[in-house]
Amino acid sequence: MTDQEPGRVDRVVMRDIRKRYGMVDALRGVTLRVGPGEVVGLVGDNAAGKSTLMKVLAGAVVPDSGEIVFDGRPVAFANPKDARELGIEMVYQDLALCDDIDVAGNLFLGREPRKAGGLMLDVRKMHADARRHLDALNIRIPLTDIPVGGLSGGQRQAVAIARAVTFGPKLLILDEPTAALAVAEVETVLELIKTVSAQGVSVILITHRLQDLFRVCDRLCVMYEGTLRADLDARNTSLERLVSEIVAHDEGEKEGSRR
Amino acid sequence: MTATGTGTSQRVVTTRSARANAHIGRHAQTIAIAVVLVALLIFFAFSADRFATTGNLLNLLRQIAPTLIVATAMTFVISTAGIDLSVGSTVALSGSLLAIVLQHGWSPTVALIAILALGALIGFVNGWFSSYQNIPPFIVTLAMLSIMRGTALRATEGYSTPISGDLWIVQIGQGRIAGVPVPAILAVVVALVGWLVLTRTPFGRYVIGLGSNGESLRRTGVNTRKVGLTVYMLTGVAAAVAGVLIATRLSSGSSNAGSGFELEVITAVVLGGTSLFGGRASMLGTILGALTLGVIANGLVLLHVSPFYVQIVQGAILLLAIFANSKVWAKFGAIRK
Numbered sequence: 096m097t098d099q100e101p102g103r104v105d106r107v108v109m110r111d112i113r114k115r116y117g118m119v120d121a122l123r124g125v126t127l128r129v130g131p132g133e134v135v136g137l138v139g140d141n142a143a144g145k146s147t148l149m150k151v152l153a154g155a156v157v158p159d160s161g162e163i164v165f166d167g168r169p170v171a172f173a174n175p176k177d178a179r180e181l182g183i184e185m186v187y188q189d190l191a192l193c194d195d196i197d198v199a200g201n202l203f204l205g206r207e208p209r210k211a212g213g214l215m216l217d218v219r220k221m222h223a224d225a226r227r228h229l230d231a232l233n234i235r236i237p238l239t240d241i242p243v244g245g246l247s248g249g250q251r252q253a254v255a256i257a258r259a260v261t262f263g264p265k266l267l268i269l270d271e272p273t274a275a276l277a278v279a280e281v282e283t284v285l286e287l288i289k290t291v292s293a294q295g296v297s298v299i300l301i302t303h304r305l306q307d308l309f310r311v312c313d314r315l316c317v318m319y320e321g322t323l324r325a326d327l328d329a330r331n332t333s334l335e336r337l338v339s340e341i342v343a344h345d346e347g348e349k350e351g352s353r354r
Numbered sequence: 355m356t357a358t359g360t361g362t363s364q365r366v367v368t369t370r371s372a373r374a375n376a377h378i379g380r381h382a383q384t385i386a387i388a389v390v391l392v393a394l395l396i397f398f399a400f401s402a403d404r405f406a407t408t409g410n411l412l413n414l415l416r417q418i419a420p421t422l423i424v425a426t427a428m429t430f431v432i433s434t435a436g437i438d439l440s441v442g443s444t445v446a447l448s449g450s451l452l453a454i455v456l457q458h459g460w461s462p463t464v465a466l467i468a469i470l471a472l473g474a475l476i477g478f479v480n481g482w483f484s485s486y487q488n489i490p491p492f493i494v495t496l497a498m499l500s501i502m503r504g505t506a507l508r509a510t511e512g513y514s515t516p517i518s519g520d521l522w523i524v525q526i527g528q529g530r531i532a533g534v535p536v537p538a539i540l541a542v543v544v545a546l547v548g549w550l551v552l553t554r555t556p557f558g559r560y561v562i563g564l565g566s567n568g569e570s571l572r573r574t575g576v577n578t579r580k581v582g583l584t585v586y587m588l589t590g591v592a593a594a595v596a597g598v599l600i601a602t603r604l605s606s607g608s609s610n611a612g613s614g615f616e617l618e619v620i621t622a623v624v625l626g627g628t629s630l631f632g633g634r635a636s637m638l639g640t641i642l643g644a645l646t647l648g649v650i651a652n653g654l655v656l657l658h659v660s661p662f663y664v665q666i667v668q669g670a671i672l673l674l675a676i677f678a679n680s681k682v683w684a685k686f687g688a689i690r691k
């Protein structure tokens with residue numbers, strides 16, 4: 096959670112990202128920058144385009160135009176695999192897990208431990224590793240062999256978070272990670288964000304719990320109707336200022352304002 | 355964030371029951387079909403004299419071999435929430451073409467490879483339209499059902515083509531190894547491999563994931579379209595194998611073979627507890643389902659019941675199985691759908 100030193104290359108820069116869904120202009124030229132180890136809070140009204148922007152960054156949505164530079168290199172993601180290989184992990188707001196697959200299976204989905212020359216799943220190792228990873232993250236799920244469809248909403252979300260942080264990401268995107276969590280679990284996630292960012296992992300956090308943002312974020316980016324409306328320093332921004340940016344009051348005097 | 359004191363023991367209790375629930379829920383229908391199968395075996399053993407003889411039971415295994423082989427592949431397709439209605443027509447086309455090319459003097463080995471490749475191609479077309487173009491597989495494979503049956507009829511002009519008993523290839527349908535019919539051995543091997551692939555390989559995982567939540571699977575970086583395409587190629591090849599089995603057993607290729615076969619295969623799969631909505635599969639259930647259908651057909655014939663009733667019974671079983679699958683067993687399951 097230190098200031099970005101000058102001269103250090105940005106972890107990721109998204110430039111002029113645009114995405115249309117039929118008649119809906121979800122993103123109309125968004126530019127976003129995140130430094131190494133930096134925690135950026137991404138806020139905005141419902142349907143402002145936060146999730147879409149992050150899906151672009153995670154490779155789940157291919158933008159119509161715009162460029163992404165990761166660790167100084169221009170990149171283009173055709174699918175989530177490309178982004179995952181570079182170390183970009185995302186906890187999605189929706190459709191995160193496969194209900195019929197068990198906890199360990201979901202945790203390792205897409206990169207299962209294998210044996211017999213890569214042909215077979217190493218199920219035993221999968222469960223043992225899952226146990227270790229969940230314990231290391233203080234996630235309270237006693238069984239790794241029950242389908243996640245049978246877990247509570249918060250437990251499912253914890254599994255999704257564990258999946259994203261377990262494999263040493265360079266950039267962690269959390270889209271409403273605390274929406275289904277109990278108070279203690281929210282604290283754990285906030286601690287987790289501090290821990291990983293101290294290790295140099297960049298974090299983008301989307302949440303409507305504004306008070307949380309001030310506890311972990313270095314910068315706050317406000318989106319409004321598919322554009323980036325404001326880029327604020329978290330330490331000298333008040334909650335009132337942030338709220339007014341989100342709901343688009345006194346548009347005239349704000350820098351970065353669209354109209 | 356660790357549970358302490360009474361919280362722990364309570365939690366352990368609830369998770370134990372959650373695990374038991376989840377497992378019983380998953381296997382309830384497989385257990386039920388096993389019970390039904392045993393009951394049927396006992397019933398026919400007492401009511402039909404010749405039923406419980408080794409000869410008849412081996413014959414039964416040979417009869418259900420094509421169904422079991424295609425049902426194994428169909429379990430993969432249905433697990434992805436797909437369906438393949440074209441397997442019966444593929445059976446007819448592959449059997450007919452096999453007989454025709456053999457009559458034209460092709461070597462049986464070349465003919466066999468060509469027919470299997472044809473099955474893969476049919477599966478590729480099914481998979482390309484359903485998986486890469488997102489057209490509902492029900493429609494794609496229904497269209498292919500019509501195209502393949504029409505092609506078979508056109509190729510044979512409606513006549514059946516004999517296959518010479520001198521060729522080694524007829525051994526596939528008629529041969530025995532240590533007294534056991536070759537089709538039965540083949541079917542058991544295919545089912546075992548299918549079970550292994552479904553439960554123990556990454557591909558099997560992705561098949562379940564695709565049916566459970568395809569977008570979630572895609573976001574983990576898995577090429578879901580390729581998985582979707584592959585399962586249709588499996589049913590295509592399996593149907594071609596079934597076509598070869600049936601044609602070589604009868605020593606003739608007929609464009610009328612395999613009519614209603616898709617229904618029988620789908621019934622076997624659904625009867626075994628695999629969900630038509632995807633995500634839930636039981637290869638053991640599919641094997642038991644196919645056996646159950648075979649036992650019913652075989653037993654009814656031995657009891658001198660009109661063969662026309664077999665179809666009626668099969669249709670009724672399919673309806674009942676789907677009803678049980680979606681309404682009754684869902685109550686046991688911990689799975690939300």
Ligand SMILES: Nc1ncnc2c1ncn2[C@@H]1O[C@H](COP(=O)(O)OP(=O)(O)OP(=O)(O)O)[C@@H](O)[C@H]1O
Nearest residue numbers: 116119121139140141142143144145146147148188
């Ligand atoms: N797959 C899609 N197809 C069509 N429209 C979409 C799709 N995804 C997003 N949109 C549209 O894009 C706009 C931005 O949606 P997005 O989910 O990014 O908003 P958000 O800022 O994440 O909102 P929330 O705070 O409610 O999560 C919305 O108007 C939405 O309807």
Ligand SMILES: [Mg+2]
Nearest residue numbers: 145146147188
């Ligand atoms: Mg969102």
